[in-house]
Amino acid sequence: xxxxxxxxxxxxxxxxxxxxxxxxxxxxxxxxxKWVLLYFYPLDFTFxxxxxxxxxxxxxxxxxxxxxxxxxxxxxSVYSHLAWTESHPGLKNMAHPMLGDTTHAVSKAYDVxxxxxxxxxxxxxxxDPDGVLQWVNVNALNAGRNVxxxxxxxxxxxxxxxxxxxxxxxxxxx
Numbered sequence: 067x068x069x070x071x072x073x074x075x076x077x078x079x080x081x082x083x084x085x086x087x088x089x090x091x092x093x094x095x096x097x098x099x100k101w102v103l104l105y106f107y108p109l110d111f112t113f114x115x116x117x118x119x120x121x122x123x124x125x126x127x128x129x130x131x132x133x134x135x136x137x138x139x140x141x142x143s144v145y146s147h148l149a150w151t152e153s154h155p156g157l158k159n160m161a162h163p164m165l166g167d168t169t170h171a172v173s174k175a176y177d178v179x180x181x182x183x184x185x186x187x188x189x190x191x192x193x194d195p196d197g198v199l200q201w202v203n204v205n206a207l208n209a210g211r212n213v214x215x216x217x218x219x220x221x222x223x224x225x226x227x228x229x230x231x232x233x234x235x236x237x238x239x240x
Contacts, residue, residue: 069176069202074198075094075198076176077094078175079091079092080165080169080171081165081168083164085160086160088144094137094193098195100133101193101224102137103122103135103136104176105188105211106176106188107119107138108185108187109185110146110147110150114207114208114209115140116156118210119138119156121213122138123157123162125216127161128217129220132221134192137165138163138165139164139165139173140165140185141170141179144164170184177204178204185207188204188210188211189204189205190202190204190211192220201220203216218235
């Protein structure tokens, strides 16, 4: 399957760590009517990943103001997520679900799976309240993403207007 901007985002249901509990399931369709930031990261217990996850987790209140639900995903299990969040000081208070994509179905559906390694690239996807994919950004394993850019793009998409190069929230649209 190939994901494309302007097309419906692939729905999914999988196990998730939610509020420190491993007994939850999360579906994209649970968030109909909200924007969704779905982001993939390669592995728990690594070096670049916690810097991104902590930054995104700190941005959850700002994203919530923009009617955006955040979902993290990796090919690790929810039990690995639990152990990692309990052992890493910056991850102790996760304010968003962490999906355990152990079957790799979600990573495949969003075209971020490195099949030879069994892990996902650093993919970020903004999905609108109707379930339509509006923005995609995929980084190599060694390059962390920019949370401010995700918020800027989400804000630009929400204007409903045309935003010029370098536009920032509060500036006029075209």
